[in-house]
Amino acid sequence: MFDNKVIMMLLEGIRDTLYMTLVSTAIAYVFGLPLGILLKVTSADGLKPNKIIYRALDLISNVVRSIPFLILLILLIPFTRLLVGKSYGSTATIVPLVVCAAPYIARMVESSLNEVDPGVIEAAKSMGATNFQIVTKVMLVEARTSLIIGATITTGNILGYSAMSGTVGGGGLGDIAVRYGYYRWETGIMIITVILLIILFQIIQNLGMKIAGNMDKRK
Protein backbone atom coordinates (compact mmCIF):
# COMPACT_ATOMS: atom_id res chain seq x y z
CA MET A 1 0.00 0.00 0.00
CA PHE A 2 2.94 2.38 0.60
CA ASP A 3 4.44 2.55 -2.85
CA ASN A 4 6.23 5.60 -4.13
CA LYS A 5 3.00 7.02 -5.47
CA VAL A 6 1.40 7.11 -2.05
CA ILE A 7 4.49 8.56 -0.41
CA MET A 8 4.66 11.28 -3.05
CA MET A 9 1.01 11.99 -2.49
CA LEU A 10 1.49 12.30 1.26
CA LEU A 11 4.49 14.60 0.81
CA GLU A 12 2.46 16.78 -1.52
CA GLY A 13 -0.32 16.69 1.06
CA ILE A 14 2.04 18.01 3.72
CA ARG A 15 3.26 20.70 1.36
CA ASP A 16 -0.27 21.78 0.44
CA THR A 17 -1.43 21.77 4.05
CA LEU A 18 1.52 23.90 5.16
CA TYR A 19 0.98 26.20 2.20
CA MET A 20 -2.70 26.71 3.01
CA THR A 21 -2.10 27.09 6.73
CA LEU A 22 0.82 29.47 6.65
CA VAL A 23 -0.37 31.65 3.77
CA SER A 24 -3.87 31.86 5.25
CA THR A 25 -2.51 32.79 8.66
CA ALA A 26 -0.27 35.47 7.17
CA ILE A 27 -3.03 37.02 5.06
CA ALA A 28 -5.54 36.72 7.91
CA TYR A 29 -3.13 38.71 10.11
CA VAL A 30 -2.85 41.40 7.46
CA PHE A 31 -6.55 42.03 8.08
CA GLY A 32 -6.98 40.79 11.63
CA LEU A 33 -4.12 42.65 13.29
CA PRO A 34 -5.19 46.17 12.23
CA LEU A 35 -8.81 45.27 13.03
CA GLY A 36 -7.82 44.09 16.49
CA ILE A 37 -5.84 47.28 17.08
CA LEU A 38 -8.80 49.32 15.86
CA LEU A 39 -11.11 47.44 18.24
CA LYS A 40 -8.80 48.22 21.15
CA VAL A 41 -8.23 51.85 20.19
CA THR A 42 -11.93 52.60 19.70
CA SER A 43 -13.12 50.71 22.78
CA ALA A 44 -14.49 52.65 25.74
CA ASP A 45 -11.14 52.68 27.56
CA GLY A 46 -9.08 52.97 24.38
CA LEU A 47 -6.91 55.78 23.07
CA LYS A 48 -9.68 57.16 20.84
CA PRO A 49 -13.02 55.80 22.03
CA ASN A 50 -15.55 55.64 19.22
CA LYS A 51 -18.79 53.82 19.89
CA ILE A 52 -19.93 53.63 16.26
CA ILE A 53 -16.73 52.12 14.87
CA TYR A 54 -16.37 49.78 17.82
CA ARG A 55 -19.95 48.51 17.61
CA ALA A 56 -19.71 47.99 13.85
CA LEU A 57 -16.47 46.00 14.10
CA ASP A 58 -17.80 44.11 17.07
CA LEU A 59 -20.94 43.11 15.16
CA ILE A 60 -19.12 42.03 12.00
CA SER A 61 -16.61 39.96 13.92
CA ASN A 62 -19.32 38.28 15.97
CA VAL A 63 -21.47 37.48 12.94
CA VAL A 64 -18.61 35.95 10.96
CA ARG A 65 -17.41 33.97 13.95
CA SER A 66 -20.83 32.52 14.56
CA ILE A 67 -21.04 30.94 11.08
CA PRO A 68 -19.70 27.36 11.10
CA PHE A 69 -16.65 27.02 8.90
CA LEU A 70 -18.08 24.49 6.45
CA ILE A 71 -21.10 26.69 5.82
CA LEU A 72 -18.89 29.73 5.40
CA LEU A 73 -16.83 27.77 2.90
CA ILE A 74 -19.91 27.00 0.82
CA LEU A 75 -21.39 30.48 1.19
CA LEU A 76 -18.13 31.97 -0.06
CA ILE A 77 -17.87 29.82 -3.20
CA PRO A 78 -18.97 32.58 -5.61
CA PHE A 79 -16.61 35.03 -3.94
CA THR A 80 -13.76 32.53 -4.02
CA ARG A 81 -14.38 31.90 -7.74
CA LEU A 82 -14.26 35.61 -8.35
CA LEU A 83 -10.92 35.96 -6.57
CA VAL A 84 -8.98 32.86 -7.66
CA GLY A 85 -11.00 31.58 -10.61
CA LYS A 86 -11.98 28.24 -9.09
CA SER A 87 -13.59 26.97 -5.94
CA TYR A 88 -11.51 23.86 -5.16
CA GLY A 89 -7.84 23.18 -4.43
CA SER A 90 -5.44 24.64 -1.92
CA THR A 91 -5.30 28.19 -3.23
CA ALA A 92 -9.07 28.45 -3.33
CA THR A 93 -9.30 27.20 0.26
CA ILE A 94 -7.17 30.10 1.44
CA VAL A 95 -10.08 32.50 0.80
CA PRO A 96 -12.59 31.03 3.29
CA LEU A 97 -9.75 30.31 5.75
CA VAL A 98 -8.81 33.99 5.74
CA VAL A 99 -12.40 35.16 6.06
CA CYS A 100 -12.94 32.77 8.93
CA ALA A 101 -9.71 33.53 10.76
CA ALA A 102 -9.45 37.32 10.46
CA PRO A 103 -12.27 38.10 12.95
CA TYR A 104 -10.85 35.54 15.39
CA ILE A 105 -7.46 37.17 15.09
CA ALA A 106 -8.97 40.61 15.64
CA ARG A 107 -10.52 39.39 18.91
CA MET A 108 -7.35 37.66 19.97
CA VAL A 109 -5.28 40.78 19.26
CA GLU A 110 -7.77 42.94 21.13
CA SER A 111 -7.57 40.75 24.19
CA SER A 112 -3.76 40.62 24.05
CA LEU A 113 -3.67 44.42 23.93
CA ASN A 114 -6.09 44.57 26.84
CA GLU A 115 -3.45 42.86 28.94
CA VAL A 116 -1.06 45.79 28.56
CA ASP A 117 -0.79 47.65 31.85
CA PRO A 118 -2.79 50.91 31.49
CA GLY A 119 -0.19 52.54 33.73
CA VAL A 120 2.49 52.01 31.10
CA ILE A 121 0.27 53.59 28.46
CA GLU A 122 -0.37 56.51 30.75
CA ALA A 123 3.37 56.88 31.32
CA ALA A 124 3.93 57.00 27.55
CA LYS A 125 1.22 59.65 27.23
CA SER A 126 2.87 61.68 29.95
CA MET A 127 6.07 61.59 27.88
CA GLY A 128 4.27 63.13 24.95
CA ALA A 129 3.82 59.97 22.86
CA THR A 130 1.41 60.14 19.92
CA ASN A 131 -1.33 57.53 19.73
CA PHE A 132 0.49 55.89 16.84
CA GLN A 133 3.65 55.65 18.95
CA ILE A 134 1.68 54.22 21.84
CA VAL A 135 0.29 51.48 19.60
CA THR A 136 3.52 50.61 17.82
CA LYS A 137 6.11 51.23 20.53
CA VAL A 138 4.21 50.39 23.69
CA MET A 139 1.17 48.20 23.16
CA LEU A 140 2.49 45.88 20.46
CA VAL A 141 5.87 45.56 22.18
CA GLU A 142 4.52 44.96 25.68
CA ALA A 143 1.91 42.50 24.40
CA ARG A 144 4.24 40.61 22.10
CA THR A 145 4.35 37.39 24.13
CA SER A 146 0.60 37.22 24.25
CA LEU A 147 0.35 38.12 20.55
CA ILE A 148 2.70 35.31 19.59
CA ILE A 149 0.79 32.82 21.72
CA GLY A 150 -2.37 34.03 19.97
CA ALA A 151 -0.74 33.54 16.57
CA THR A 152 0.32 30.03 17.55
CA ILE A 153 -3.19 29.08 18.58
CA THR A 154 -4.60 30.65 15.42
CA THR A 155 -2.17 28.76 13.20
CA GLY A 156 -3.16 25.52 14.89
CA ASN A 157 -6.83 26.26 14.35
CA ILE A 158 -6.29 27.13 10.71
CA LEU A 159 -4.43 23.86 10.26
CA GLY A 160 -7.49 22.06 11.59
CA TYR A 161 -9.87 24.03 9.37
CA SER A 162 -7.69 23.43 6.33
CA ALA A 163 -8.09 19.71 6.94
CA MET A 164 -11.83 20.17 7.26
CA SER A 165 -11.93 21.86 3.89
CA GLY A 166 -10.70 18.52 2.50
CA THR A 167 -14.28 17.29 2.62
CA VAL A 168 -15.10 19.59 -0.25
CA GLY A 169 -11.95 19.13 -2.29
CA GLY A 170 -9.76 21.61 -0.50
CA GLY A 171 -6.49 19.81 -1.09
CA GLY A 172 -3.82 18.90 1.43
CA LEU A 173 -3.76 16.14 4.05
CA GLY A 174 -7.44 16.53 4.94
CA ASP A 175 -8.38 15.96 1.33
CA ILE A 176 -6.31 12.78 1.22
CA ALA A 177 -7.85 11.54 4.45
CA VAL A 178 -11.35 12.04 3.13
CA ARG A 179 -10.70 10.56 -0.32
CA TYR A 180 -8.93 7.44 0.92
CA GLY A 181 -10.45 6.93 4.31
CA TYR A 182 -14.05 7.85 3.61
CA TYR A 183 -14.62 7.03 -0.05
CA ARG A 184 -12.23 4.09 -0.47
CA TRP A 185 -12.07 2.63 3.02
CA GLU A 186 -8.27 2.70 3.03
CA THR A 187 -8.00 3.15 6.74
CA GLY A 188 -4.19 2.87 6.77
CA ILE A 189 -3.66 5.97 4.66
CA MET A 190 -6.26 7.86 6.62
CA ILE A 191 -4.53 7.07 9.89
CA ILE A 192 -1.18 8.16 8.45
CA THR A 193 -2.64 11.52 7.39
CA VAL A 194 -4.13 12.00 10.83
CA ILE A 195 -0.77 11.25 12.45
CA LEU A 196 0.93 13.69 10.07
CA LEU A 197 -1.61 16.36 11.00
CA ILE A 198 -0.98 15.76 14.68
CA ILE A 199 2.78 16.02 14.17
CA LEU A 200 2.43 19.26 12.19
CA PHE A 201 0.17 20.66 14.87
CA GLN A 202 2.66 19.77 17.60
CA ILE A 203 5.56 21.33 15.72
CA ILE A 204 3.64 24.58 15.26
CA GLN A 205 2.57 24.66 18.91
CA ASN A 206 6.01 23.94 20.33
CA LEU A 207 7.74 26.35 18.03
CA GLY A 208 5.29 29.16 18.79
CA MET A 209 5.34 28.65 22.53
CA LYS A 210 9.12 28.49 22.53
CA ILE A 211 9.43 31.74 20.62
CA ALA A 212 6.90 33.38 22.92
CA GLY A 213 8.74 32.17 26.00
CA ASN A 214 12.12 33.33 24.74
CA MET A 215 10.81 36.78 23.97
CA ASP A 216 9.17 37.28 27.34
CA LYS A 217 11.34 39.41 29.61
CA ARG A 218 8.86 39.65 32.46
CA LYS A 219 10.31 36.76 34.41
Next chain:
Amino acid sequence: MSSEIIVKNLYKSFTTKDNQVDALRDINLVVDSGDIYGIIGMSGAGKSTLVRCLNFLEKPTSGEVWVEDKNLADLSEAELRAARRNISMIFQGFNLLMQKTVLDNVCFPLELAGVRKNQASAKARELLETVGLLEKANAYPSQLSGGQQQRVAIARALASDPKILLCDEATSALDPQTTASILSLLKEINEKMNITIVIITHQMSVVQEICNKVAIIENGEIVENGYVADIFSHPKSNAAKELILRGNSDSDHTVSLLNESRKIRIVFSENSSFEPVVANMVLKFNTPVNILRADTRNVGGTAKGDMILGLPEDENLQEDLIAYLKERGLAVEEVTGDV
Protein backbone atom coordinates in the same frame (compact mmCIF):
# COMPACT_ATOMS: atom_id res chain seq x y z
CA MET B 1 10.93 83.77 41.82
CA SER B 2 8.76 82.76 38.90
CA SER B 3 5.79 80.47 39.07
CA GLU B 4 6.08 77.17 37.24
CA ILE B 5 2.52 75.99 37.71
CA ILE B 6 -0.58 78.06 38.36
CA VAL B 7 -3.92 76.39 38.84
CA LYS B 8 -6.96 78.65 38.83
CA ASN B 9 -10.47 77.69 39.89
CA LEU B 10 -10.05 74.17 38.65
CA TYR B 11 -13.06 71.83 38.73
CA LYS B 12 -13.11 68.26 37.59
CA SER B 13 -16.10 65.97 37.62
CA PHE B 14 -16.52 62.49 36.25
CA THR B 15 -19.84 61.34 34.91
CA THR B 16 -20.34 57.67 35.35
CA LYS B 17 -23.37 55.61 34.34
CA ASP B 18 -25.50 56.38 37.33
CA ASN B 19 -23.97 59.40 39.00
CA GLN B 20 -21.56 62.29 38.87
CA VAL B 21 -18.42 62.49 40.97
CA ASP B 22 -17.03 65.93 41.71
CA ALA B 23 -13.45 64.85 42.09
CA LEU B 24 -12.00 68.38 42.36
CA ARG B 25 -13.69 71.62 43.38
CA ASP B 26 -12.30 75.10 42.99
CA ILE B 27 -8.63 74.21 43.23
CA ASN B 28 -6.20 77.13 43.33
CA LEU B 29 -2.52 76.44 43.53
CA VAL B 30 0.76 78.16 42.76
CA VAL B 31 3.96 76.15 42.48
CA ASP B 32 7.08 78.27 42.23
CA SER B 33 10.28 77.40 40.47
CA GLY B 34 12.46 75.26 42.73
CA ASP B 35 9.64 74.18 45.02
CA ILE B 36 9.14 70.68 46.25
CA TYR B 37 5.42 70.95 46.61
CA GLY B 38 3.57 68.25 48.53
CA ILE B 39 -0.07 67.46 47.91
CA ILE B 40 -1.38 65.30 50.67
CA GLY B 41 -4.76 63.79 51.39
CA MET B 42 -6.61 60.62 52.20
CA SER B 43 -7.45 57.97 49.64
CA GLY B 44 -10.04 59.21 47.18
CA ALA B 45 -9.42 62.87 48.04
CA GLY B 46 -8.61 63.67 44.41
CA LYS B 47 -4.81 63.79 44.49
CA SER B 48 -4.20 61.65 41.42
CA THR B 49 -6.88 63.52 39.51
CA LEU B 50 -5.26 66.82 40.42
CA VAL B 51 -1.76 65.79 39.40
CA ARG B 52 -3.09 64.38 36.12
CA CYS B 53 -4.72 67.73 35.43
CA LEU B 54 -1.29 69.37 35.69
CA ASN B 55 -0.16 67.75 32.44
CA PHE B 56 -3.65 67.43 30.99
CA LEU B 57 -3.68 63.64 31.06
CA GLU B 58 -7.03 64.57 32.55
CA LYS B 59 -8.77 67.62 31.07
CA PRO B 60 -10.35 69.84 33.73
CA THR B 61 -14.10 70.36 33.55
CA SER B 62 -13.47 74.06 34.09
CA GLY B 63 -10.71 76.33 35.31
CA GLU B 64 -7.20 76.90 34.08
CA VAL B 65 -3.82 75.24 34.35
CA TRP B 66 -0.80 77.38 33.42
CA VAL B 67 2.56 75.71 33.09
CA GLU B 68 5.55 77.90 32.32
CA ASP B 69 3.28 80.77 31.32
CA LYS B 70 1.27 78.68 28.90
CA ASN B 71 -2.39 77.92 29.39
CA LEU B 72 -2.56 74.21 28.64
CA ALA B 73 -6.14 74.55 27.39
CA ASP B 74 -4.93 76.81 24.57
CA LEU B 75 -2.43 74.30 23.21
CA SER B 76 -3.05 72.09 20.20
CA GLU B 77 -2.58 68.34 20.60
CA ALA B 78 0.94 68.57 19.17
CA GLU B 79 1.85 71.54 21.36
CA LEU B 80 0.50 69.71 24.37
CA ARG B 81 2.66 66.69 23.61
CA ALA B 82 5.67 68.99 23.34
CA ALA B 83 4.75 70.64 26.64
CA ARG B 84 4.54 67.24 28.32
CA ARG B 85 8.23 66.67 27.61
CA ASN B 86 8.80 69.50 30.06
CA ILE B 87 6.60 67.91 32.70
CA SER B 88 7.78 64.42 33.53
CA MET B 89 5.91 62.05 35.74
CA ILE B 90 6.69 59.08 37.97
CA PHE B 91 4.15 56.70 39.42
CA GLN B 92 3.42 54.41 42.34
CA GLY B 93 3.59 51.36 40.09
CA PHE B 94 6.79 52.58 38.31
CA ASN B 95 5.17 51.84 34.93
CA LEU B 96 8.31 50.70 33.18
CA LEU B 97 8.20 48.87 29.87
CA MET B 98 8.66 45.31 31.03
CA GLN B 99 9.87 44.00 27.67
CA LYS B 100 12.64 46.56 27.31
CA THR B 101 15.98 46.76 29.07
CA VAL B 102 16.67 49.38 31.69
CA LEU B 103 18.73 51.33 29.16
CA ASP B 104 15.99 51.21 26.52
CA ASN B 105 13.46 52.33 29.11
CA VAL B 106 15.51 55.40 29.89
CA CYS B 107 16.04 56.03 26.16
CA PHE B 108 12.32 55.73 25.51
CA PRO B 109 11.27 59.40 25.91
CA LEU B 110 14.15 60.35 23.63
CA GLU B 111 13.17 57.71 21.10
CA LEU B 112 9.65 59.15 21.10
CA ALA B 113 11.11 62.60 20.48
CA GLY B 114 13.13 61.27 17.55
CA VAL B 115 16.57 61.64 19.13
CA ARG B 116 19.25 59.54 17.44
CA LYS B 117 19.91 56.18 19.04
CA ASN B 118 23.55 56.63 20.06
CA GLN B 119 22.92 60.12 21.35
CA ALA B 120 19.96 58.84 23.38
CA SER B 121 21.89 55.99 24.90
CA ALA B 122 24.79 58.23 25.90
CA LYS B 123 22.33 60.46 27.72
CA ALA B 124 20.59 57.46 29.28
CA ARG B 125 23.87 56.11 30.61
CA GLU B 126 24.64 59.44 32.17
CA LEU B 127 21.26 59.44 33.93
CA LEU B 128 21.62 55.84 35.09
CA GLU B 129 24.91 56.91 36.61
CA THR B 130 23.07 59.72 38.44
CA VAL B 131 20.55 57.31 39.94
CA GLY B 132 23.28 54.77 40.70
CA LEU B 133 22.15 52.00 38.39
CA LEU B 134 24.57 52.08 35.48
CA GLU B 135 25.58 48.47 36.08
CA LYS B 136 21.96 47.41 35.52
CA ALA B 137 21.73 49.03 32.08
CA ASN B 138 21.18 45.72 30.31
CA ALA B 139 18.93 44.13 32.92
CA TYR B 140 15.15 43.95 32.53
CA PRO B 141 12.84 45.69 35.02
CA SER B 142 11.54 42.36 36.34
CA GLN B 143 15.06 41.64 37.56
CA LEU B 144 15.14 44.76 39.75
CA SER B 145 13.76 45.54 43.20
CA GLY B 146 10.98 48.10 43.60
CA GLY B 147 13.38 50.80 44.69
CA GLN B 148 15.65 50.12 41.73
CA GLN B 149 12.69 50.21 39.36
CA GLN B 150 11.66 53.58 40.73
CA ARG B 151 15.20 54.84 40.18
CA VAL B 152 14.98 53.72 36.57
CA ALA B 153 11.64 55.50 36.30
CA ILE B 154 13.27 58.64 37.70
CA ALA B 155 16.13 58.40 35.20
CA ARG B 156 13.56 57.95 32.44
CA ALA B 157 11.61 60.96 33.67
CA LEU B 158 14.77 63.07 33.58
CA ALA B 159 15.72 62.03 30.04
CA SER B 160 13.73 64.75 28.34
CA ASP B 161 15.35 67.47 30.49
CA PRO B 162 12.09 68.43 32.17
CA LYS B 163 11.54 71.55 34.25
CA ILE B 164 8.91 69.86 36.38
CA LEU B 165 8.66 66.40 37.87
CA LEU B 166 5.27 65.13 39.03
CA CYS B 167 5.33 62.21 41.48
CA ASP B 168 2.11 60.33 42.11
CA GLU B 169 2.63 58.25 45.26
CA ALA B 170 6.13 57.52 44.02
CA THR B 171 7.18 55.90 47.28
CA SER B 172 3.96 54.27 48.41
CA ALA B 173 4.97 50.84 47.18
CA LEU B 174 8.35 50.97 48.88
CA ASP B 175 9.59 50.12 52.36
CA PRO B 176 10.69 52.97 54.66
CA GLN B 177 14.42 52.66 54.01
CA THR B 178 13.97 52.62 50.24
CA THR B 179 11.48 55.47 50.53
CA ALA B 180 14.10 57.52 52.33
CA SER B 181 16.70 56.88 49.65
CA ILE B 182 14.29 57.74 46.82
CA LEU B 183 13.27 60.92 48.62
CA SER B 184 16.87 62.01 49.05
CA LEU B 185 17.46 61.30 45.36
CA LEU B 186 14.50 63.54 44.51
CA LYS B 187 15.86 66.25 46.76
CA GLU B 188 19.23 66.02 45.06
CA ILE B 189 17.57 66.29 41.65
CA ASN B 190 15.64 69.31 42.83
CA GLU B 191 18.76 71.06 44.03
CA LYS B 192 21.34 70.06 41.45
CA MET B 193 19.22 70.06 38.32
CA ASN B 194 16.92 72.82 39.47
CA ILE B 195 13.79 70.80 38.75
CA THR B 196 10.53 71.77 40.39
CA ILE B 197 8.85 68.79 42.01
CA VAL B 198 5.23 68.12 42.87
CA ILE B 199 4.78 65.16 45.20
CA ILE B 200 1.46 63.46 45.77
CA THR B 201 1.33 61.39 48.91
CA HIS B 202 -0.85 60.21 51.72
CA GLN B 203 2.08 60.05 54.14
CA MET B 204 2.87 63.10 56.21
CA SER B 205 6.38 61.73 56.73
CA VAL B 206 7.09 62.22 53.01
CA VAL B 207 6.02 65.86 53.19
CA GLN B 208 8.11 66.45 56.32
CA GLU B 209 11.10 64.83 54.75
CA ILE B 210 11.54 66.91 51.61
CA CYS B 211 8.74 69.36 50.84
CA ASN B 212 8.98 73.08 51.38
CA LYS B 213 5.31 73.70 50.65
CA VAL B 214 2.23 71.59 51.03
CA ALA B 215 -1.44 71.60 50.08
CA ILE B 216 -3.87 69.47 52.03
CA ILE B 217 -6.71 68.15 49.97
CA GLU B 218 -9.89 66.70 51.35
CA ASN B 219 -12.93 65.58 49.39
CA GLY B 220 -11.72 67.33 46.28
CA GLU B 221 -10.97 70.65 47.91
CA ILE B 222 -7.78 72.24 49.16
CA VAL B 223 -8.45 72.94 52.82
CA GLU B 224 -5.08 74.42 53.66
CA ASN B 225 -1.82 75.22 51.92
CA GLY B 226 1.42 77.03 52.51
CA TYR B 227 4.90 76.44 53.87
CA VAL B 228 5.40 73.08 55.54
CA ALA B 229 6.93 74.65 58.63
CA ASP B 230 3.95 76.98 59.14
CA ILE B 231 1.37 74.29 58.68
CA PHE B 232 3.15 71.98 61.04
CA SER B 233 3.41 74.54 63.77
CA HIS B 234 -0.06 76.05 63.29
CA PRO B 235 -2.38 73.65 61.50
CA LYS B 236 -5.74 75.32 60.99
CA SER B 237 -7.91 72.76 59.28
CA ASN B 238 -9.09 69.59 60.92
CA ALA B 239 -7.65 67.59 58.05
CA ALA B 240 -4.20 69.08 58.66
CA LYS B 241 -4.42 68.42 62.38
CA GLU B 242 -5.51 64.89 61.77
CA LEU B 243 -2.73 64.16 59.26
CA ILE B 244 -0.08 65.63 61.53
CA LEU B 245 -1.46 63.77 64.50
CA ARG B 246 -1.64 60.53 62.59
CA GLY B 247 1.92 61.01 61.38
CA ASN B 248 3.02 61.26 65.01
CA SER B 249 0.32 59.14 66.49
CA ASP B 250 2.74 57.09 68.54
CA SER B 251 4.12 59.92 70.59
CA ASP B 252 4.11 59.23 74.28
CA HIS B 253 1.52 56.60 74.71
CA THR B 254 1.91 54.34 77.62
CA VAL B 255 -0.16 51.26 77.32
CA SER B 256 -0.35 48.72 80.02
CA LEU B 257 -0.53 45.38 78.46
CA LEU B 258 -0.79 41.71 78.88
CA ASN B 259 1.77 39.20 79.98
CA GLU B 260 4.44 39.32 77.34
CA SER B 261 7.21 36.87 77.92
CA ARG B 262 9.81 39.20 76.52
CA LYS B 263 10.06 42.91 75.84
CA ILE B 264 12.46 44.71 73.53
CA ARG B 265 13.18 48.31 72.76
CA ILE B 266 13.90 49.28 69.15
CA VAL B 267 15.61 52.53 68.44
CA PHE B 268 14.96 54.30 65.27
CA SER B 269 17.67 56.53 63.97
CA GLU B 270 17.28 56.45 60.19
CA ASN B 271 15.25 58.98 58.28
CA SER B 272 11.94 57.32 58.29
CA SER B 273 9.02 56.23 60.30
CA PHE B 274 9.24 52.86 61.99
CA GLU B 275 5.59 52.05 61.85
CA PRO B 276 5.70 50.19 58.52
CA VAL B 277 8.60 48.06 59.74
CA VAL B 278 6.52 46.78 62.60
CA ALA B 279 3.44 46.44 60.43
CA ASN B 280 5.43 44.58 57.79
CA MET B 281 6.92 42.33 60.42
CA VAL B 282 3.49 41.48 61.78
CA LEU B 283 2.28 40.68 58.27
CA LYS B 284 5.35 38.65 57.42
CA PHE B 285 5.39 36.50 60.54
CA ASN B 286 1.65 36.52 60.87
CA THR B 287 1.94 37.13 64.58
CA PRO B 288 0.71 40.03 66.72
CA VAL B 289 3.13 42.07 68.78
CA ASN B 290 2.14 44.57 71.40
CA ILE B 291 3.33 48.13 71.08
CA LEU B 292 3.79 48.93 74.76
CA ARG B 293 5.20 52.35 74.32
CA ALA B 294 6.29 54.49 71.44
CA ASP B 295 7.86 57.87 71.22
CA THR B 296 8.82 59.79 68.12
CA ARG B 297 10.09 63.26 67.71
CA ASN B 298 10.79 65.27 64.64
CA VAL B 299 14.27 66.57 64.75
CA GLY B 300 14.82 68.92 61.83
CA GLY B 301 12.36 67.02 59.69
CA THR B 302 13.88 63.69 60.65
CA ALA B 303 11.91 61.14 62.55
CA LYS B 304 13.74 59.82 65.56
CA GLY B 305 12.40 57.70 68.27
CA ASP B 306 12.04 54.44 70.00
CA MET B 307 9.38 51.86 70.59
CA ILE B 308 8.89 49.11 73.08
CA LEU B 309 7.44 45.88 71.79
CA GLY B 310 6.05 42.92 73.64
CA LEU B 311 6.88 39.74 71.76
CA PRO B 312 4.83 36.54 71.60
CA GLU B 313 5.82 33.56 73.73
CA ASP B 314 7.42 31.28 71.15
CA GLU B 315 11.19 31.66 71.63
CA ASN B 316 12.22 30.79 68.08
CA LEU B 317 9.74 33.29 66.79
CA GLN B 318 11.16 35.91 69.15
CA GLU B 319 14.63 35.38 67.69
CA ASP B 320 13.26 35.61 64.14
CA LEU B 321 11.48 38.85 64.93
CA ILE B 322 14.59 40.37 66.47
CA ALA B 323 16.72 39.26 63.52
CA TYR B 324 14.16 40.81 61.16
CA LEU B 325 14.31 44.15 62.96
CA LYS B 326 18.10 44.15 63.07
CA GLU B 327 18.22 43.41 59.37
CA ARG B 328 16.30 46.61 58.81
CA GLY B 329 18.93 48.67 60.55
CA LEU B 330 17.17 49.10 63.85
CA ALA B 331 19.00 48.89 67.15
CA VAL B 332 17.36 46.29 69.38
CA GLU B 333 17.83 45.97 73.13
CA GLU B 334 16.23 43.90 75.87
CA VAL B 335 13.93 45.56 78.35
CA THR B 336 13.29 44.14 81.78
CA GLY B 337 10.72 45.13 84.36
CA ASP B 338 7.83 47.46 83.79
CA VAL B 339 7.70 49.79 80.89
